[in-house]
């Protein structure tokens with residue numbers, strides 16, 4: 001197994017109390033595989049990514065990279081595993097230093113790792129070719145490139161030290177449709193060629209659908225559903241996943257007119273003071289008394305794992321109160 | 326109720342680097358009770374079009390150099406600002422992409438709604454307050470009375486956008502211009518806001534000009550669609566025709582690059598459009614899409630006219646027109 005997280009928790013102390021940004025999250029990613037991660041703003045996607053990068057303190061649980069515990073590594077030992085996990089960010093502009101040339105930006109992780117100038121130059125040329133940027137890009141500045149090209153620069157830099165796992169945090173969300181497709185295709189090509197694993201974070205289900213082998217849905221720091229992407233998307237078994245899928249607009253007018261839509265009522269509760277029991281119950285059209293009393297554990301339902309007291313693997317009845325068509 | 330009819334609108338930007346053609350001969354029309362989606366990638370001129378309609382262009386550098394913005398028999402493009410003040414927010418109103426920054430952070434939301442009612446409807450005191458609470462209820466904000474005193478930063482992004490909508494529809498506008506009204510919101514909240522706009526439109530019969538870069542939102546909302554590229558409308562038509570039988574290679578490219586739900590799994594490759602959108606300062610002569618176009622040929626160094634090629638369906642493309650390469 002390339003990456004394994006067991007019951008991972010990340011807590012932030014805030015003025016209003018302890019915020020469990022990531023709460024008991026377990027996941028696995030194999031080499032060459034993409035795990036898609038979706039959920040609304042603030043549900044903990046980036047924090048989970050940063051925890052895997054060991055950039056935020058882990059409060060509970062374990063993290064294993066290539067079957068080695070990395071949860072509590074520090075100093076030199078941590079430095080040795082760092083290159084294996086890299087990150088690609090949403091905003092390629094602000095994550096790049098505007099005063100440095102592309103060659104130095106892409107080569108920076110290599111010089112930190114002590115590579116010689118000559119080797120760096122060769123490797124940078126190779127990386128730029130891998131992301132289909134012209135060789136002369138090396139001597140230019142980030143602002144001379146379009147958004148899509150800047151994202152390629154970010155990807156080249158992430159690949160510099162041949163990582164095993166790349167955390168892609170909304171890598172295409174800031175890009176235009178036509179360019180988004182270029183970058184998604186590039187990420188897939190790189191995976192096919194190098195066998196890297198991806199944790200692919202996105203709030204856009206249609207993008208995730210196109211890249212993920214498996215899919216994980218988070219709500220207020222917890223995993224509510226997990227399974228093969230095709231299964232989860234075709235037969236969601238958690239009411240939240242069902243609502244998310246139903247809310248996502250489809251680029252097909254006939255389908256848009258004919259389908260039944262679940263419009264979730266209300267808003268995300270405060271993560272500092274989450275509802276008791278199942279945290280989704282305040283917006284769930286199917287909630288019953290039990291849901292306030294007892295937090296559901298992630299359990300096998302149909303072909304996936306679902307944290308819900310009820311079994312919706314046979315589908316959802318749309319006539320329930322709170323659900324509008 | 327009057328619809329909106331934009332005719333041959335051109336806007337130039339007078340910058341230090343020269344005069345840039347931000348909008349070129351843009352024509353659009355939205356009928357009462359209908360929704361026209363204006364789509365295109367970043368920088369193609371969608372917001373510029375909205376601001377020109379509202380007469381809110383930053384002048385300088387921008388200036389309307391040609392065209393009309395007809396609201397019934399009135400040309401908004403020719404109105405003096407003094408008279409435009411009576412139109413903006415009343416007959417035509419606009420909601421912006423970022424609700425947080427378009428509300429005044431130091432004024433309670435109730436007062437911001439009441440101000441519009443005071444200015445255009447001559448309502449004051451009690452009546453304005455009652456109406457403001459009604460409007461908040463109408464846009465789906467629970468406990469409206471109490472919310473009137475709330476400051477914007479105490480509300481979520483979705484709630485702020487509802488307040489913006491309440492302000493925009495306070496005077497029952499004939500035309501509502503919505504510039505990316507849900508782009509900053511989560512999909513679940515986006516669905517709520519889109520449903521709300523549909524409901525309000527059904528109740529008031531307003532014409533909706535919906536600006537978005539999201540073809541999913543277009544499919545959900547639009548009756549008609551106009552596709553923009555580099556400051557021009559390159560295709561326009563009924564929503565079903567645009568999706569089922571797009572005429573312009575750019576529209577086809579956009580649709581190909583958009584995963585459409587249920588069809589594209591992990592192992593399908595998205596079609597992409599090579600290259601990126603040109604900047605206004607570096608527009609090629611003739612068709613601006615030609616350098617990225619698989620069908621470009623010699624004729625495309627001239628500007629293709631927007632031509633009706635199917636019922637209500639127009640495109641500006643020599644290849645779609647069937648013009649052979651040697652005809653230019």
Ligand SMILES: Nc1ncnc2c1ncn2[C@@H]1O[C@H](COP(=O)(O)OP(=O)(O)OP(=O)(O)O)[C@@H](O)[C@H]1O
Nearest residue numbers: 012014021040041042043044045046047048203271
């Ligand atoms: N350094 C921090 N200190 C305190 N709270 C934090 C910190 N970082 C994140 N949070 C909080 O943790 C929760 C999860 O945030 P996170 O950024 O992981 O969400 P996300 O799912 O990535 O959201 P988005 O889709 O908006 O990027 C949020 O409530 C956020 O406000």
Ligand SMILES: Nc1ncnc2c1ncn2[C@@H]1O[C@H](COP(=O)(O)OP(=O)(O)OP(=O)(O)O)[C@@H](O)[C@H]1O
Nearest residue numbers: 338340347366367368369370371372373374386605
């Ligand atoms: N003040 C300005 N000076 C110079 N150029 C400008 C100015 N304002 C806008 N532009 C240019 O005008 C063009 C149209 O911009 P506009 O904001 O209408 O695009 P848009 O289609 O709304 O894009 P987005 O989807 O990113 O909102 C862009 O190329 C932009 O760079």
Ligand SMILES: [Mg+2]
Nearest residue numbers: 045046047169
């Ligand atoms: Mg995030």
Ligand SMILES: [Mg+2]
Nearest residue numbers: 371372373504
């Ligand atoms: Mg805009």
